[in-house]
Amino acid sequence: GENVEQHPSTLSVQEGDSAVIKCTYSDSASNYFPWYKQELGKRPQLIIDIRSNVGEKKDQRIAVTLNKTAKHFSLHITETQPEDSAVYFCAASRGSGGYQKVTFGTGTKLQVIP
Amino acid sequence: ETGVTQSPTHLIKTRGQQVTLRCSSQSGHNTVSWYQQALGQGPQFIFQYYREEENGRGNFPPRFSGLQFPNYSSELNVNALELDDSALYLCASSLGGLAATDTQYFGPGTRLTVL
Numbered sequence: 001g002e003n004v005e006q007h008p009s010t011l012s013v014q015e016g017d018s019a020v021i022k023c024t025y026s027d028s029a030s031n032y033f034p035w036y037k038q039e040l041g042k043r044p045q046l047i048i049d050i051r052s053n054v055g056e057k058k059d060q061r062i063a064v065t066l067n068k069t070a071k072h073f074s075l076h077i078t079e080t081q082p083e084d085s086a087v088y089f090c091a092a093s094r095g096s097g098g099y100q101k102v103t104f105g106t107g108t109k110l111q112v113i114p
Numbered sequence: 115e116t117g118v119t120q121s122p123t124h125l126i127k128t129r130g131q132q133v134t135l136r137c138s139s140q141s142g143h144n145t146v147s148w149y150q151q152a153l154g155q156g157p158q159f160i161f162q163y164y165r166e167e168e169n170g171r172g173n174f175p176p177r178f179s180g181l182q183f184p185n186y187s188s189e190l191n192v193n194a195l196e197l198d199d200s201a202l203y204l205c206a207s208s209l210g211g212l213a214a215t216d217t218q219y220f221g222p223g224t225r226l227t228v229l
Contacts, residue, residue: 006156032215043118043204043220044157051215089156095214099170102147102218104156 002027006105023090024072030092080112118221135190139207146188151202
């Protein structure tokens with residue numbers, strides 16, 4: 001089955017600096033890659049996603065890149081702010097026998113230091 | 115448009131008991147997926163329901179079962195609770211379970227503690 005590895009597990013950056021989180025996946029059939037932000041005690045919220053026919057997508061301070069050949073994708077947050085502090089999960093999704101199977105990474109705890 | 119809701123928020127049970135968790139999908143969504151999130155881990159896929167039928171399942175034993183109703187709301191039932199079942203249970207709804215590229219929107223979760 002699919003295996004998604006996520007690094008680093010924790011990340012501390014100064015406010016205003018950039019943060020990068022990297023994920024690799026094993027199943028070449030995966031074709032949709034969402035990123036979720038989860039604040040303490042709250043639900044995971046989609047922040048950005050990318051589909052396999054696109055190499056890069058940007059939404060204001062957040063960008064995601066995808067390298068299908070190498071089977072890795074990354075989240076980039078620029079000009080970080082204290083409210084960016086949370087746990088971030090990457091995920092890989094594929095169709096599997098008639099249903100959508102989503103496999104999550106283990107999460108990155110991002111701390112933005114004011 | 116209403117978002118995904120779950121009930122109850124918290125639940126405490128003892129080993130061997132049974133529990134039912136509930137999820138209302140987002141308006142217009144016909145697919146519900148259930149996940150177990152242990153502390154400090156990513157969500158683990160339990161199963162998915164599409165138009166009232168289970169159409170996919172992860173590596174969870176049969177004592178984890180579910181239902182989906184005609185209004186697309188869903189229940190997760192866990193029998194013979196074990197200590198390791200303590201976790202945050204999340205449901206996520208999406209437009210249609212047959213598309214691998216559907217966005218899943220999560221509910222706030224039910225925190226289950228098994229003593």
